Amino acid sequence: xxxxxxxxxxxxxxxxxxxxxxxxxxxxxxxxxxxxxxxxxxxxxxxxxxxxxxxxxxxxxxxxxxxxxxxxxxxxxxxxxxxxxxxxxxxxxxxxxxxxxxxxxxxxx
Numbered sequence: 001x002x003x004x005x006x007x008x009x010x011x012x013x014x015x016x017x018x019x020x021x022x023x024x025x026x027x028x029x030x031x032x033x034x035x036x037x038x039x040x041x042x043x044x045x046x047x048x049x050x051x052x053x054x055x056x057x058x059x060x061x062x063x064x065x066x067x068x069x070x071x072x073x074x075x076x077x078x079x080x081x082x083x084x085x086x087x088x089x090x091x092x093x094x095x096x097x098x099x100x101x102x103x104x105x106x107x108x109x
Contacts, residue, residue, distance in 0.1 A: 001068065008071050011078065023103075026089065034096040043100065046107040081109050 024040050062070050085106050091099040 004068055004071050008075055011075055023085075027099075030093050031096045031099060035100055039100060043103045043107055046104050050108045077109065081106050 023044065024037075027035050027040050028037075058070070065073070085103065088099055088103055088106070091102070
């Protein structure tokens, strides 16, 4: 269990730092005239916002699914959403609203 928690912490930190290193620069380079720095900050903070909102739900349901299963499901969801976040680079710069909306939704998940 300890190893699973340690791997979870390392993966979550690594994936979060991976996103924060390229997302603001990529957004400014490709969508800079339409997406402001405040919008970028809101998209980046949506991950923490979802954690704040759904922590009570998680605490109520973790005993039903088990801690190890909850960690493995969480890591799987985190890996898949960060992969999808990478695919956002294929969104055309003229569709900046779609890019911004999807980036908020993906980071929220």
